[in-house]
Amino acid sequence: MRAAVLRQVGDAALEVRDDVDLIEPGSGDVVVDITHTGICHSDLSVMNGTIPQQHTPLVLGHEGAGVVAETGDDVTSVSAGDHVIVVWSPPCGGCVYCLAHKRPNLCAALQFGVMLRRQFRCGEQELGSMCGVGTFAERTVVPEQAVVKIDESIRLDVAALVGCGVMTGVGAALNTAKVAPGSSVVVFGAGGVGVSAMQGARVAGAAAIVAVDRNPAKLAVARSFGATDAVLPEDLDAAKAEMNGGEGFDYAFECIGSPATMRAAYDAVRRGGTCCVVGVGRIEEQVSFSAFEIFFNEKNLVGSYYGGADVRVDFHRVLRLAESGQLDLAGMIDRRLPLEDINEGIEALQAGEVVRQIVEL
Ligand code: PAD
Ligand code: ZN
Numbered sequence: 183m184r185a186a187v188l189r190q191v192g193d194a195a196l197e198v199r200d201d202v203d204l205i206e207p208g209s210g211d212v213v214v215d216i217t218h219t220g221i222c223h224s225d226l227s228v229m230n231g232t233i234p235q236q237h238t239p240l241v242l243g244h245e246g247a248g249v250v251a252e253t254g255d256d257v258t259s260v261s262a263g264d265h266v267i268v269v270w271s272p273p274c275g276g277c278v279y280c281l282a283h284k285r286p287n288l289c290a291a292l293q294f295g296v297m298l299r300r301q302f303r304c305g306e307q308e309l310g311s312m313c314g315v316g317t318f319a320e321r322t323v324v325p326e327q328a329v330v331k332i333d334e335s336i337r338l339d340v341a342a343l344v345g346c347g348v349m350t351g352v353g354a355a356l357n358t359a360k361v362a363p364g365s366s367v368v369v370f371g372a373g374g375v376g377v378s379a380m381q382g383a384r385v386a387g388a389a390a391i392v393a394v395d396r397n398p399a400k401l402a403v404a405r406s407f408g409a410t411d412a413v414l415p416e417d418l419d420a421a422k423a424e425m426n427g428g429e430g431f432d433y434a435f436e437c438i439g440s441p442a443t444m445r446a447a448y449d450a451v452r453r454g455g456t457c458c459v460v461g462v463g464r465i466e467e468q469v470s471f472s473a474f475e476i477f478f479n480e481k482n483l484v485g486s487y488y489g490g491a492d493v494r495v496d497f498h499r500v501l502r503l504a505e506s507g508q509l510d511l512a513g514m515i516d517r518r519l520p521l522e523d524i525n526e527g528i529e530a531l532q533a534g535e536v537v538r539q540i541v542e543l
Contacts, residue, residue: 185318205303220541229528254326269315296315318524340504347373350375355379373537384508390410429452521541
């Protein structure tokens with residue numbers, strides 16, 4: 183089958199091959215025919231080493247949907263023919279994070295195990311996969327917990343986006359920060375994640391939603407997804423001056439992944455406000471805070487992993503919001519491309535030109 187392979191960290195392009203095979207599925211596994219996969223900035227971050235992975239070479243991709251082809255003997259929740267969204271961080275359903283803390287997005291019981299296995303093969307060589315998922319392939323194998331069954335009436339291209347960017351951004355607004363009606367919000371970065379955070383803030387009833395992006399073309403895009411204003415970074419101070427008598431925003435969402443914009447997001451919120459960091463930076467990078475300001479400003483600084491989602495509940499919640507017209511997910515798709523052209527898509531995302539691109543398999 184065809185798959186897009188990252189040979190080694192630092193490569194600027196993927197190798198598109200047509201001779202990749204899957205390992206035999208185990209008793210708890212599900213084989214999925216991937217029909218659509220989005221290209222998320224986290225894919226680029228694996229390529230450039232920002233997000234470390236266990237093995238290279240690997241099949242990249244983690245935002246996908248498709249149709250179940252085959253199931254292992256112990257699988258009970260899905261069967262062949264079911265439409266599913268792939269989960270890049272599958273909750274096991276039985277650990278303290280899943281049950282006691284009620285934070286299934288933070289369950290790592292399965293994630294590191296699946297990241298260790300190499301479920302693809304190319305000739306004699308075994309290949310790993312991003313997050314144990316690898317959706318830049320016509321077919322993948324994942325544990326049962328890493329798929330969520332959806333209704334067949336749902337478009338699989340839209341469903342693919344829910345698998346990462348949409349759930350992450352909408353969930354950051356609704357689950358992590360819990361944006362209050364009537365509040366003011368600033369979102370840094372108008373990519374797939376940032377646009378989803380803006381839409382989530384709109385669903386939550388925010389009165390002001392300001393988008394910040396360094397690409398002028400993205401400002402109009404942000405407005406079309408619910409931003410009430412959209413500014414270049416140099417114009418943020420003026421926008422901030424209009425919020426809470428100049429004190430700043432009630433909430434900020436950093437959806438870029440750089441220390442400078444994480445710090446800018448913290449600075450953009452008023453005393454007692456919430457700065458939610460969604461973007462993923464490098465392990466060795468630091469963000470600094472004055473030891474005094476943490477006490478004095480009493481701001482909430484919170485990370486958001488997979489939108490704080492309980493995927494088995496929240497994927498459906500997001501899809502219902504799309505069905506009722508409160509989230510525009512189909513409109514986020516800028517471009518469709520075949521797997522052969524995936525490197526063009528990677529370049530466009532790198533340039534910050536697109537919201538989301540769908541690879542059709
Ligand atoms: P994207 O590349 O589509 O969008 C990033 C946007 O930020 C683009 O519009 C850029 O023009 C803009 N931008 C870049 N640098 C700056 C800057 N210095 N100032 C202003 N604007 C800038 O990315 P995405 O939306 O796919 O992903 C965004 C981040 O979210 C990225 O770090 C990704 O790894 C992370 C992510 N986190 C999770 C999670 O669970 N927390 C999940 C998925 C993605
Ligand atoms: Zn992603």
